[in-house]
Amino acid sequence: MTGVVIGRRRASGLSRVLRNPHVGLLLRCLVGGVFVYASLDKIQHPDAFAQVVLGYRMLPTLLVVPFSVLLPYLELVAGGFLILGVLRRGSAAVITALLTVFLVAITQAIARDIDIACGCFKASAGGERLAWETLVRDIALIAAAVAVIRTPRTALELARRSRYP
Amino acid sequence: MRRTVVEASIVLVISLATGLVANSRRASGLPLDTDPRHLVMGTDVELVGIAEARRAYDEGAVMVDARANAVFARGHIDGAVPLSPENLDADYREWWEFIPTEGPVIVYASSAEGPIAAARARWLIQMGHKGAVVLFDGYEAWEAADLPTAAGEE
Numbered sequence: 260m261t262g263v264v265i266g267r268r269r270a271s272g273l274s275r276v277l278r279n280p281h282v283g284l285l286l287r288c289l290v291g292g293v294f295v296y297a298s299l300d301k302i303q304h305p306d307a308f309a310q311v312v313l314g315y316r317m318l319p320t321l322l323v324v325p326f327s328v329l330l331p332y333l334e335l336v337a338g339g340f341l342i343l344g345v346l347r348r349g350s351a352a353v354i355t356a357l358l359t360v361f362l363v364a365i366t367q368a369i370a371r372d373i374d375i376a377c378g379c380f381k382a383s384a385g386g387e388r389l390a391w392e393t394l395v396r397d398i399a400l401i402a403a404a405v406a407v408i409r410t411p412r413t414a415l416e417l418a419r420r421s422r423y424p
Numbered sequence: 425m426r427r428t429v430v431e432a433s434i435v436l437v438i439s440l441a442t443g444l445v446a447n448s449r450r451a452s453g454l455p456l457d458t459d460p461r462h463l464v465m466g467t468d469v470e471l472v473g474i475a476e477a478r479r480a481y482d483e484g485a486v487m488v489d490a491r492a493n494a495v496f497a498r499g500h501i502d503g504a505v506p507l508s509p510e511n512l513d514a515d516y517r518e519w520w521e522f523i524p525t526e527g528p529v530i531v532y533a534s535s536a537e538g539p540i541a542a543a544r545a546r547w548l549i550q551m552g553h554k555g556a557v558v559l560f561d562g563y564e565a566w567e568a569a570d571l572p573t574a575a576g577e578e
Contacts, residue, residue, distance in 0.1 A: 305447070305454045306463050313460040323460040328453070332443030337435050349431020353439075356432075408428065 277406045283413025286403045287341050287351075293400065294338025294354060297380050301331035304382040311378035315364050316371075333357065341407070344416030351407040358401045365393055461560050465542035469549070470557040474569055477530050477559045481571070485528035488556075490544040491537065491563070501532065501563065502572035507544055516551070523548065528555045535562030 276282055301308040309327035312318065318326055333353065340350040361379075368375060368389055377387045387393070407413065447453040462468045472480070481487060487504040489496050496506045505519045523529055529548060533541035541558045548556040559566070567573055 302446075303452065305452065309454065309458070309460045310464050313464065320460060321457075324454055324458045325456045327460070328447045328456060329440055329443040332446065333436070333439040336439040336442060340435060346431040346435055348428040349433070349435045352428050352432040353435045 278410050280410075280412055280414040283407060283410045284344075284415055286407050287344065287347065287413055290351070290354060290400055290403050290407065291338040291341030294334045294357075295342065298331040298334035298338065300380065301327070301378075301382045302335065305331075308378060308382035311376050311382065314373065314375035315368055315378075316373065317364055317367065330357075343418075344413065345418045347413065347416055348408050351404045355401055355404040355408065358397055358404060362394065362397050362401070365389055365397065369394070464538055465558065465560075466539045467542045467546055469542050469545045471560040472530060472557050474559070474561050474565045474571075477532075477566070478569070478571055480528050480530060483528075485530050486523055488523065488529055488531045488544065488548070489563075490531055490533040490541045495534070497576060499563075499567070499573050499575050501566055502574040504532075507531075507548075509540065512547075520551075523553050524555065525552050526555060528557070529553050530557055530559050532559035532563050532566070535564045538562065 277286075305324075305328050308331070309324050312327045313320070313323050334357065337350045337353040337357070340346050341354065365377070369391070373389075375389060376383065377389050377393050379387060379393065381387065447456075459468075459471070461471050465471065477485075481501070487501045489500045489504040489506045489508075491500075491508065492510060493506065493508045496504075496508060500506070505515075505522055507515045507519070529545075531541045531545040531548065533544070538558070538560065541562070545556040545558045
C-alpha cells in the first residue's frame with residue numbers, strides 16, 4: 260500500500276516537472292534540434308542516404324529513393340516547427356511516428372545481424388554503425404516527444420492556439 | 425487527439441511539398457524513380473537478383489567471377505569463368521571464347537564488392553559482350569541459397 264502511494268507521488272512529481280512550460284521548451288529544443296541536425300547531411304547527400312536505406316532491406320526497391328529524398332525534409336520541417344513552437348503537437352506526433360519507424364527498422368536490422376551504417380546523422384555508409392545504443396537513444400527521444408505532445412503548454416511557442424487548455 | 429492528427433497532417437503535407445520542390449530544383453536532387461541499386465553500383469549496368477540469375481544459369485547463361493584469384497579458388501559458382509582484377513587481360517585472353525557476345529553473361533563478385541562486378545560488366549559490354557549483367561546480391565547470396573558451387577582454380 261505504501262509502495263503504491265510512493266509510486267503515485269513519484270509519478271505525480273515527474274508529471275509536474277514535465278508539465279512545466281520551461282521543461283517543455285527544453286524538450287522541444289532537444290528533440291527538434293536533433294531532428295534538424297539529423298536532416299542536414301541527408302539533404303546534402305540524398306544518393307548516399309538512399310544506399311544506407313537500401314541496406315536496411317525493409318522497403319521495396321521502388322520506394323527507397325522517394326523515401327530517402329523526402330524523409331530528411333520531414334525531419335527538417337517537423338524539427339524546425341517543434342523548436343519554434345509551430346503546430347507543436349502535430350510536429351511532435353510526426354516525430355514520434357518517425358522514431359517508431361526507426362525503432363522497428365533498427366530492431367529488425369540488429370535482429371537479422373545486418374551490419375550497416377545507422378544513417379541517423381550522417382548519410383554516408385561510413386557513419387555510425389547500428390548498435391543497441393542507437394535503440395536506447397531512439398526510445399529516449401520517443402519518451403521526450405510524447406512528453407511534448409502530452410504537456411498542455413510549453414514556453415515561447417510562436418503559434419499557440421488559444422483554444423488549447 | 426483529433427487536433428493533433430490534423431496538425432500532423434499539415435506538417436506532413438508541408439514537408440512533402442517542400443521536399444518535392446527542393447529535390448527538383450537542387451543540383452544534387454535525385455529523380456524519384458532512380459534504382460537505388462545503381463547508386464550502390466556506381467553505374468547503370470543492368471542488375472539481376474538471385475532468382476533471375478538462377479533461372480538464367482539453368483538455361484545456360486555464362487557466369488563470370490570478378491573476384492581475386494585466391495578468393496575464386498576457395499569457392500565460386502560452378503562453371504564460372506574467372507576474370508580476376510590482378511590478371512584481367514590474361515584471364516580474358518584465356519576465356520573470351522567461352523563468353524558469348526549476344527547471350528546472357530552474369531558477372532558477380534562478393535556482396536560487398538558490387539561496384540567491382542558492375543565495373544567488370546561494363547568492361548565486358550565495351551569488349552562486345554552485350555548481354556553482360558550483374559548479380560546484385562553477390563556470391564554470398566548464391567552460396568546461401570545452396571546453389572551449385574565448386575572450389576579450385578578452374
